Amino acid sequence: MFEPAVFRRYTDRDFPSYKHVPGRTPHPTRDPGGHSYGGIQPDLPDLNVADWRRCDHYLYGIDLFNAGYWWEAHEVLEGLWHAAGIGSPAAHVLQAVIQCAAAHLKSAHRQPVGARRLFEHAHNHVLWRRDHHLGLDLVGMLADTGAYVTGDTDRPARLILHF
Numbered sequence: 001m002f003e004p005a006v007f008r009r010y011t012d013r014d015f016p017s018y019k020h021v022p023g024r025t026p027h028p029t030r031d032p033g034g035h036s037y038g039g040i041q042p043d044l045p046d047l048n049v050a051d052w053r054r055c056d057h058y059l060y061g062i063d064l065f066n067a068g069y070w071w072e073a074h075e076v077l078e079g080l081w082h083a084a085g086i087g088s089p090a091a092h093v094l095q096a097v098i099q100c101a102a103a104h105l106k107s108a109h110r111q112p113v114g115a116r117r118l119f120e121h122a123h124n125h126v127l128w129r130r131d132h133h134l135g136l137d138l139v140g141m142l143a144d145t146g147a148y149v150t151g152d153t154d155r156p157a158r159l160i161l162h163f
Contacts, residue, residue, distance in 0.1 A: 007066045007158050010059035020071040021109060028072065036072075044083040047090040052134045053163055055080070062159050065097065070105040074098045089132035096125035096138060097159070100145040104156050107149045115149045135161040 016035040020028050028034040045055055052058050058080055064073035077098050084090040099122035106115035122145065126138045136159055144157035 008160070009063050010161060011056055011063050013056070013060050013063070015064070015067055015069060016072055019069050021105075022071065028075070036075075041079055044079050046088075047080055047084050047094070047134060048088050048132070058134070059161075061097070062161060065101050066158050068104075068108075068156060070101040070108075073101045074105075077101075089129050090134060092125045092129040093132050093134045093136065093138065096122040096129065097136070097141070099125065100141055100157060103145055103149050108156075112149070119145055119149045135163060137162065 016028065018025055018035060020026075020035070026033040026035075028036040029039065031037060042057065044057055047055065047058065057076060061073050061076040061080070064070075064076060077094050081091050081094040081098060084094060099118045103115045103118035103122065106112075106118060119142075123142055126142055129138065141157055141159060144153075144155075147153045148156050
């Protein structure tokens with residue numbers, strides 16, 4: 001197994017006390033023992049018009065992804081996906097990242113069929129995103145996620161933001 005690489009953090013927010021694995025750990029928001037139980041969802045900006053560089057919620061989602069908190073990254077970014085308006089350019093980017101996070105989670109827990117299906121959906125969202133990229137190298141994200149999902153590498157994708 002690989003040693004996690006040191007990666008650049010985009011926020012100084014603490015990581016949750018555990019990485020949620022559905023069916024194995026307490027549900028973070030529904031279980032009273034969950035690491036985010038009782039949390040309040042903040043008002044979130046529409047990243048089609050708001051500057052992603054100033055969106056702490058988005059930056060934290062990227063931090064979570066890079067640290068292997070794939071379920072948590074998915075949850076954090078999902079609120080932004082809804083705020084962007086499903087089907088919009090920013091929503092396609094966010095959905096691609098969300099699905100790559102879910103593909104990593106499925107792959108890490110030996111669910112290759114689900115991981116490949118999610119990766120394919122992420123690929124399609126990248127195709128639909130037009131020029132919107134939210135600071136991400138989407139082609140690189142797909143290449144790294146694909147390599148992880150197929151087992152060509154044991155190193156998960158790392159998302160590097162280009163400011």
